[in-house]
Amino acid sequence: MATVAGQRATAPAPGAGARRRRRRSFPAWRWVVMIVAGLYFLLPLYAALRFAGISGFKDVFTTPGFLPSLWLSVRLAFVTWLITMVIMIPTTVYVHLRMPRLRRLLETVTILPIVIPPVVLILGVLQIAPLALRATAWMLALEYVVLAMPFAYRVLDAGLRSIEVKTLTEASNSLGAGGLTTLWRVLLPNMRTAVTSATILIVALVLGEFTMASLDLQQTFPVWIVLFDQENAQVSVAASIFALVVTWLFLMLITVIATRQSRRIGGGEVTIFAVAPRETIGN
C-alpha cells in the first residue's frame, strides 16, 4: 500500500501549501518536442525566405505566367470542389440515413484512391482517355475529385456523425419537408464546419498537386513554379512560400470563425476533422 506522506495539520492554512502545481500541466518533454518540431519546420522556410528576398516577392505578381497558372489552379479547385460536394454530400447523407451498413463499404472504397498513387492513376488515365478530353485541363479536375474523395468523405462523415442525422431528418419530414428541402435547410447548415474543412482540404490539395498536372502537361500553379525555377529561382521560391502562407492563413481564419460560431451554440473548438467536446467547468 502506498504510504501517505503528510504532516499533522494544526490549523487549516489558507493558501500556504494548499496549491499544488499539477505536475502534468506542461511537462518538459512537450516543450522539447514542440521546439524541435518548430525548428525543423520553420528553419527551412526562413532560409527560403532569405533566399527569395524582397526582390523575389516584389516581382512575383508581375511575372508572366504567375497569374494565368494561378487562375487555372483556382478554376480547377473550384470545379473539383463542386463535383466532389455534389457527389459526396448526398451520398454520405444517404448512406447515413438509409444504409448504415454500407458505411463500412464506403469507407473502404474511399481508401482506394490512396492505394493508387497519382503517378499510376495518370498513367492509366492517359492510356484510355479520349483525345478531346485529354487536351483540356478539365480531365485533371475530374481526376482531382478522385484524389479528394478519401479526405472529403472522412470529413463529411465525421461531420454527420456529430449531428443526429436520423432524428433531424425524421423531425423535418414529420413537419412536412421533403428530401431536398431537408438537405438544404436542415442538414447542410449543420454541416457547415465539415463542408468548410473539406473545402479547405480540396483547395490545399489542388493548389499543391504537381505529379498529375505535370505528367499531363498542364501548366497549373505548382507546375509553373517548377518550370519558372529554371528562370528565376527567387521568384519561384517566393511564389511557393506565398501560396503556402496564404493557404495557412485562410485555414486559420476559417477555423477561428468556425470555433467562435460553434462555441456560441454550445459546442467546443473546431478543427479540421471534428468538433471537440465542450470543455466543462467543474461541477
Add this chain to the structure above:
Amino acid sequence: MTDTVTTPGSRRGPGVRRFTSLLRTAPKPVRTLVRYAGVVPFVAYVAVFLIVPMVAIVSGAFQNPNTGAFTLSNVNIALHGSYIEGFRQSIELSLIASVIPGIFGLLIAYAIYTARGRAGSFLRQVVITASGVFANFGGVPLAFLFIASLGSSALVTGWLSDIGLNIYNHGFSLYTMSGVALVYMYFQIPLMVLIILPALGGLRAAWREAAENLGARSWQYWRYVGSPVLLPTFLSCLMLLFGSALSAYATAEALTTGTIALTSIQIGTFLNGNVIAGQQNVGQALSLGMVLIIAILMIFYVLLQRRSAKWLR
C-alpha cells in the same frame, strides 16, 4: 394497393394524399435495387475515373505493346535489374520515411492534444491547420527549402559549421537515402499528426484518472492501458504513411533523378522519358507492383482500424 395518408397542411394542400406504393408490393430484389440507387452516382464516378484506368493498367501490364498479345515479359522485366532495385530502394526509403515521422507525429499530436486552456486551444488550431497545409506541400518547392537550408553552402549548414559541426564532412547529403527521407518528413509528419489526432480523442480522460486513482504512475498507465489501446491505430497510421512515401513522386523527382532508383520516378519516365522499344508497357507492370504492395498495406490498415474502433468508440 394504395395507402391513404393524412398530412397536416403540406405545401401542396391540406388533407388527404394518396400514395401509390408500387414499391411496397414489388419483389424484394427490386426493392433492394432501388435502395442501392442512392449510391449509384458515387459508384459510377469511382468506376469511371478510378477503376477503369486501373483496369487499363492491369491489362496493359500483361500485354505486348505492339501486338496486344498476352505476355509476361513486362512483369519479368519489372522484376529485374534497375527496376527491382527501384522497388527495393523505394521500400527502404518508405520504411525510414514512415516509422520515424510516425513516432514524431504521434509525439506532436499528443503534445498539442493535451494542451489546456485558451492558449492550448490556439496552439492546437495553429498546428492542425499548419499540418493540413504542409501535408500537401512537396516537390521542387520543398526540395528547394531544404537545399536553401541544408545544402552544401546553405544557411543552416553554415551555422552548424560555425559551431564546429560540418555535416558534409560526416557524409551527409540531401541526395542520399537519409537526406531524401529527411525531406520526406516535412509532409509525412503533418500527415501523421492529422490522421492520429482523431484516435487520441478516443483515449478517455477517465481511463487515465482511473489508472492514477488505482495507483498507476504515468509510465504504468502508458504501459498497461495507453499503448495497448493506441497500438492498432498507430500501426494503421504507419501503413498509411508508408503508402504515402511509396507513392511520392514530385519530391522524389526533385531530389533524385539519376541518383537513386525509385519506382515512382521510373513509372513517370514511361510518360515523359525515352522508352526502350518493346518495353513500353513495363511502366504498367511497375504500377501493378506498386499498387499490389500498397493494397496489402491497406488491408492491414482496415483490419487494424476495425480492431481499434472497438476499443476507442
Add this chain to the structure above:
Amino acid sequence: MTANAANETAASAQRRTGQATGVAGIAGTAGTREGTSVSLRDLTRAFGSTRALDQMSLDIAPGELVALLGPSGCGKTTALRIVAGFEYADSGAVLVDDLDVSGVPASRRDMGMVFQSYSLFPNMNALDNVAFGLRMRKVGGAGRRKRAAELLDMVGLSAQARQFPHQLSGGQQQRVALARALAIEPRVLLLDEPLSALDAKVRLQLREQIRTLQQRLGTTTLFVTHDQEEALSMADRVGVMKDGRLEQVADPSELYSRPATAFVAEFVGTMNRIPGELGTGVVTVLGVTVDVQPGGPTSGPVDALVRPENLTVAVAEGGNGIVTNRTFLGSTTRVAVLLSEDTEVLVDVSPAAAAAMTPGTAVQVALPPAPVLVAARAS
C-alpha cells in the same frame, strides 16, 4: 498518531501480501472496522471568473456515506475531484485521518473512485480491470486474480469475468468499476454520479447494491449526485450545495422536514410557495397565523414553504380554491389547486378523497398549525 499509524500499517501489510481472507473476514459487520475520517476544510476553487467552490467545509465520519447533492455547476464534482487528487484547491485542505493529503498525488491517496461512465480499460477484460489496482500494488498474479474474482462475485458478475467492456451493458460496466475501486480496499470510496448514465431500473438495482456493499465494508464514502431521490435513499447524511457552498448538511429526514434554506426546501422534494404576511415571529397565510421557523427573512413580502403532504384539502362550496388538475401517484393523488390569489398549490390526498375533486370543483385548502419556513417572495 503512532497508534493510528500502527493500525494502518498492520492492515496495509495484510493487504499487501494479498492474503485477503475474503472481504467479510476483514470487514466484519459495519462499524467494527477501523474506519477513515475525511475532512474538507475551507476548499476554494475558481475557474477563471467562476467560483466553483467557495470556502466549502465538510467532515465525514468513519464508515459514513455522505452524498453531495446539487444542480449542475454547484461544485460538487469539483469537491470530489479535489478529494481524489485530480484537481487542486486554490486554498483549503483535505484531511484524511487528520493528515493533510493536499500534497499527495492522486495515485498515492489510497482512495477508490467510480467515474460517471466509460472508465473501464477497454483492452482488459473485467477480471483484469478489477485486478489492476492490485497489480499496481505489486500483488502477485494468482493472489490478485483470486481477489478480483471475489470482488466480481460480490457484485454478481462472476460469469462476466472474461468479457471485455464493450461486451458489457452500462449497468454491468459500473458494477465492474465498483468492484475495481473496492479491490484495493481503499480507505475512502468516491463516486462521481455513477448512476447518471444508466436507465431507471438498473439505477435502482445498483443503488441498493452500492449501499449494501458500502455498509458491509464500512468504507467511508463520498457520493456525488444531482438526483435527490438517490441521495435521500442512500446516504447517512446529505450535503446540499449551491454555487460552491454547502447550504445544509443533515440526515435525509431532517433535510426533508426541516430544510434550512429556501433553496434546500425546494430542491429536495416538492415544495409549495404560498404568499403570506409576516408578523413578529409569525406569518399569516391561508387565513391562519402560524409560527415561523428561524432562518428566513424577518421583514418584507414572503412566501410560506409547505410540502404537499402538509396541506389539507376538502370539497367546500365557496372555498379558497378551485381544482385544476389531479395526478394519480399510486398511494396518493396530487391535486393541483388554484387559490384566489393567483397561486397554484399541490396537495397530496388519498385517491379515495381525490375522487370527488374533479377539475373545476371548489375546495378549501388549509394549513395545520405547525411552524413553517418562509422565504422572500418570488416575483
